[in-house]
Amino acid sequence: MGKYYLAVDIGASSGRHILGHLENGKIELEEIYRFENGMDHKDGKLLWNVDRLFGEILNGMKKCKELGKIPVSMAIDTWAVDYVLLDEQDRILGDTYGYRDHRTDSMDIETAKILQETELYARTGIQKQIFNTVYQLMAVKQQTPELLQRAKTLLMLPDYFGFRLTGNKLSEYTNGSTTQLVDPATFQWDKELIQKLGYPEDIFLPLQMPGTKVGQLLPEIQKEVGFNLEVVLCGSHDTASAVMAVPQASGDGIYISSGTWSLMGIESLKPIINKDAATANFxxxxxxDHRFRFLKNIMGLWMIQSVRHEYKDAYSFAQLCDMAEESKNFPSRVDVNDPSFLSPDNMVEAIKKYCQKTGQPVPESVGELASVVYRSLAQSYGETVSGLxxxxxxxxxSIHIIGGGSNAAYLNQLTADATGKTVYAGPGEATAIGNLLAQMIYAEELTDLKSARQCVRDSFEIKTFVPAK
Structure with a gap:
């Protein structure tokens, strides 16, 4: 039995602990713990309960002890852009906001008074999204400036959890890049940009690459979980980890990291920053390994997840796919990236209202709603491929679909049809696998990214979907 590695993969709707090890050159996975996640609605705000999340991280680690499978290292990945501000005693200042909170509404206008959007893109290469950290910090500056004055450190959420485990504060590069405050030429914070925007530059710690050691567990954490290990940085933005696990050794092709969001793009050794990329919002x-994920954020499965939830989770995703297929002739389509779908009070109503507003038939049944969502998503993939x-x-x-959405066979076929390209689907647990790959390369069980991707190809089933003639 090879060494165990622990991937803690926390998504916006659920988290899981996955143990991985190499056996006969193949990666073996075992999910040992899973927990619910979501933003808390509190006083009109959308917030993360970071203490609860940290407790869940420890609960999953204790599971390793119970199973007698002690990992040599662990790494944590989460979604992007959200952060904590710490005071001089390392206590969290203010609330820990979730990216769907509306405090950033109009913060792009406030930011543009200091720096035009075109210049912000030219400097960072990061697409405009109203929830980017650059706008979240502008909201703090405008609404609660005293918090920025008192702040000593900014940590993205996975880095904060690493600090809670080890007592060491490190800032990881892939997640840092999503803030829209990093210089793609230096792979470090753009200090001049940060000063221009009026944010305190000394709260930003030097960015570290995946494969860097964070530290050993603190004595009190060792006591609580019953063992010690090394905490290592993976690509702590979950999409960075997922893209590591694209099962294509050359790394040269289109991918969709499909989950709550669909991240569709290519891997590039240099950033692609030009007018066309800016206009298309790539x-x-x-x-x-200093690569760039040139991609577009697409609303993804968030819409169908929300619809399902509003029907009290009465249908499985497989049933929703079947019902969508039965309603495949329902003609209406929506722009899945329309802001009205980001965090509506009611997704079903938001879809109906969009169809009404655009003069299309309004979906009434669950099947019609599911058909609108899945077909609109595939249509968006088709348009994105053309632009890309x-x-x-x-x-x-071809297109490689990785992540949880790779299990949606109906959507995979729609994607093949809409893009005219062969779709290769899998692995489903791409994010956790990428997290583990970074640890295995750090431990020298795998030599580099190319051999790691070949290992993924050898270890997991990949399904093929051919465009309908």
């Missing part, structure tokens, strides 16, 4: 997020190929100046013959 981003250049940091990847493993135009900007990249080349065509691609």
């Amino acid at each position: 981003t250049n997020e940091g990847g493993y 190929e135009k900007i990249a100046g080349r065509t691609y013959d």
Whole structure:
């Protein structure tokens, strides 16, 4: 039995602890703990309960002890852009906001008074999204400036959890890049930009690459979980970890990291920052080994997850796919990236209202709603591929779909049809696998990214979907 590694993968709707090890050159996975996650609605705000999340991290670690499978290291990945501000005693200042909170509404206008959007994109290569950290910090500056004055450290959420485990504060690069405050040429914070925007530059710690040691567990944590290990940085932005696990050794092709969000793009050794990329709202997020994830954020499965939830989770996703297929002739489509779908009070009503507003038939049944969502998503993928190929100046013959959405066979087929490209689907646990790969390369069980991707290809089933003729 090889060494165990622990991937703590926390998404916006659930988290899981996955143990991984190499056996006969193949990666074996075992999910040992899973927990619910979500933003808390409190006094009209959308907040993360970081103490609860940290408790869940420890609960999953205790499971390792119960199973007698003690990992040599662990790494934590989460979603992007959200952070904590710490005071001089390392206590959290103010609330820990979730990215769907509306405090950032109009903060793009406030930021543009200091720096035009075109210049912000030219400097960072990061697409404009109203929830980017650059706008979240502008909200703090405008609404609660005393918090910025008292802040001593800014940590993205996975870095904060690493600090709670080890007592060491490190800032990881891939998640840092999503703030829209990083210089893609230096792989470090753009201090001049930070000063211009009036944020305190000394709260930003030097950015560290995945594969850096954070530290050993603090004595009190060792006592609580019953063992010690090394905490290591993975690509702590979950998409950075997921893209590491694209099962294509050359790393040269289109991918969709499909979950609550769909991140669709290519991997590039240099950022692609030009007018066309800016107009199409493509981003250049940091990847493993100084690579760039040139991609577009698409609303993803958030819409169907919300619809399902509003029907009291009465249907499985497989049933929703079947019902969507039965209603495949329902003609209406929505722009899945329309802001009205980001955090509506009621997703079903938001979809109906959009169809009404655009003069299309209004979906009434669950099947019609599911059909609108899935077909609109596939249509968005088709449009994104066209834009991507135009900007990249080349065509691609296939798309790799990784992450939880790779299990949605109906959507995979729609994607193949909408893009005219062969779709390879899997692995489903791409984020956790990428998290583990970074640890295995750090431990020298795998030599580099290329061999790690080949290992993924050898270890997991990949399904093929061919465009309908």
